Amino acid sequence: MSDLTDAELLAIFRKDDSRHYAFNLLVRQYQRKLYAFIRRMVTDHDEAQDVLQNTFIKAWTGLENFRGDSQLYSWLYRIAHNECLNHLRKMKRGLFVSNDTVIEQLTTTLDSSEHFNGDLIQKKLQHAVMRLPDKQRAVFTMRYFEGMKYETMSEVTGTSVGALKSSYHIAVKKIEGWVTTDQTKST
Amino acid sequence: MGDHRSNQIDLKPSNRTNMERHDQPDELRDAPILRGLSKGDPFAVPEGFFDRFPHVMQARIAHREPGGVAKTTALWSALLLPRSIAAMAMISALLLVAWQFWPTTEGPAVLTETTAIEPEELPWTAMNTELLYDALGEDGFSSVPMDLPTDTDVLFAYLDNEDLDLDLLTEEL
Numbered sequence: 001m002s003d004l005t006d007a008e009l010l011a012i013f014r015k016d017d018s019r020h021y022a023f024n025l026l027v028r029q030y031q032r033k034l035y036a037f038i039r040r041m042v043t044d045h046d047e048a049q050d051v052l053q054n055t056f057i058k059a060w061t062g063l064e065n066f067r068g069d070s071q072l073y074s075w076l077y078r079i080a081h082n083e084c085l086n087h088l089r090k091m092k093r094g095l096f097v098s099n100d101t102v103i104e105q106l107t108t109t110l111d112s113s114e115h116f117n118g119d120l121i122q123k124k125l126q127h128a129v130m131r132l133p134d135k136q137r138a139v140f141t142m143r144y145f146e147g148m149k150y151e152t153m154s155e156v157t158g159t160s161v162g163a164l165k166s167s168y169h170i171a172v173k174k175i176e177g178w179v180t181t182d183q184t185k186s187t
Numbered sequence: 188m189g190d191h192r193s194n195q196i197d198l199k200p201s202n203r204t205n206m207e208r209h210d211q212p213d214e215l216r217d218a219p220i221l222r223g224l225s226k227g228d229p230f231a232v233p234e235g236f237f238d239r240f241p242h243v244m245q246a247r248i249a250h251r252e253p254g255g256v257a258k259t260t261a262l263w264s265a266l267l268l269p270r271s272i273a274a275m276a277m278i279s280a281l282l283l284v285a286w287q288f289w290p291t292t293e294g295p296a297v298l299t300e301t302t303a304i305e306p307e308e309l310p311w312t313a314m315n316t317e318l319l320y321d322a323l324g325e326d327g328f329s330s331v332p333m334d335l336p337t338d339t340d341v342l343f344a345y346l347d348n349e350d351l352d353l354d355l356l357t358e359e360l
Contacts, residue, residue, distance in 0.1 A: 021246065029242045035237075039230045053247060060248045084321075118229025125224060143214075145226055168214065176218040 003029050005070040013063060023063070027056055030073065033146075034080045040141045041084040044070065045113070046067045051087050065079045074155045080136055081156050088134045106130045121179075128178040132171055138172040139164055 004012075013022035034055060040050040058079045066075060067111065102149060106129055110116060120122065129137055139158065142148040143164075150161045215222040 020248070024245060025240050027244050031237055031240055034229055035232070035233050036230070045232060049236075049240075053244065056244050057247060060251065072219075118228055121224065122229045125221075126229070144221065145228075147226075168269065170219075172215065172218050172221060176220055179220050 006068065009072065010063075010066070023060055026059070026063075026072075030076055031056075033073075034076060036043050037077070037141060038080055038084055039065045040080045040126075040136075041137060042087060042146060044124075047087065051080070054157075055083045058083070060172070067179065070155050071152075074152050077142075077152075078156045084095065084138065085134055103130055117145070124179050124182050125175070128182070132174065132177060136167050136171050139167045140175070143168045144172075 007161075009022055009029070012018050012025070015022075015115055017096065020090070035048060035052050038051045038055070040052060042048050043118065059076055062079075066072070067082075070078075082170065107130060110123070110126055110130070116123070116126075129140060132140060135157070142153050142156065143150075150164050151166050152162050159167075
C-alpha cells in the first residue's frame with residue numbers, strides 16, 4: 001500500500017461514508033512509527049499497545065477538528081507524546097513509587113522481555129535511556145533514534161527549539177557517561 | 188516463543204513518510220559510543236501484530252463518532268432533553284403555586300429582615316472583593332508579567348524538560 005498524503009487522507013475522512021476507511025488507512029500508515037516511539041518510552045509491549053490505542057482513539061475524536069496547521073504526522077506524534085507522559089505519570093502515581101522504582105521496573109521489563117532482539121550494547125543503551133527523566137527521554141528518542149528536526153520536535157512537545165537543543169545536549173552527555181561507566185564496570 | 192520475535196519494527200528511512208531524517212554528527216562529536224552505535228530498533232512485536240492492530244482500532248471506534256460524541260449519547264440526549272424541560276416546567280409551576288398559597292405573614296417578614304441589613308454590616312463582602320483584586324491584580328487579571336524575556340522562556344522550558352530540582356540547581360551554581 002502506497003502512503004497517502006495528509007491532504008488525501010483528510011479528504012477521504014471528510015466524506016461521511018468513507019470516514020472509517022480513511023481512519024483505517026491512517027492507522028496503517030502511522031502505527032509502526034508511533035509504536036516505535038511509544039515502545040521506547042514505556043518499554044513493555046502490552047503497555048505500548050494500550051498507549052497506541054489511546055493515541056488513535058484521541059486522533060479519531062479530534063481528527064474532524066484538525067485544520068492542517070501542522071503536519072498530520074507531528075499532530076499524531078504530539079498525541080502519542082502526551083499519552084506516553086500521562087501513562088508514565090499514572091504509573092508512578094498508581095504505584096505510589098519513586099522515579100527510581102519506576103526505572104527499576106522498566107529495566108526488569110526490558111531484561112525479561114521476549115520481544116527485545118538487541119545485542120548487549122543496545123541493551124545497555126536502552127538501560128541508560130530509561131534513566132533519563134520522562135520528558136528528556138522523549139526528546140532524546142525523537143532526536144537520536146527518529147532523527148526528528150528540532151522544529152518538528154518543538155511542535156510535538158510545545159517546547160522552544162533552544163530548550164530542546166540544550167536538553168538533548170545534556171541527555172547525550174548523560175547517556176555517553178552512563179554507557180561508558182557501565183562498560184568499564186563489566187570489563 | 189521463537190516465532191514471536193520475528194516481527195521487527197520496520198523504520199528504514201524509506202518508510203519514514205513525512206519524516207525528515209536529520210543526522211547529527213556535530214551534536215555527537217563528544218559522544219563516540221552514541222555516534223558509533225547502530226540506530227536499528229531492537230524492539231520486536233508479536234507475529235502479525237501490525238496486521239491485527241487496524242482491526243482492533245476499527246472495533247474500538249465502531250460506536251464512536253468523530254468529535255467525541257458517541258451515537259448512543261446523541262440518541263440518549265435526544266430522549267432526555269424533552270423530559271428534563273418538562274420536569275423543570277413542572278417544578279416551576281409547583282413552586283409558583285406554593286408561593287401563591289403560602290401564609291402571607293411570613294413571606295414579607297423574611298423579606299423585611301433581609302432588606303434591613305445594611306451593606307456595612309457585611310464586611311466580608313468588601314474584604315473578599317479586595318482580596319480578590321489583590322490576588323488578580325489591579326485590572327482583574329493576573330499581575331504576573333506576561334512578556335517574559337526570551338531567555339527566561341528558554342530557561343523555564345529547559346528546566347521543565349529536564350525535570351530539574353531547582354534547589355539542586357542552586358546548589359550546583
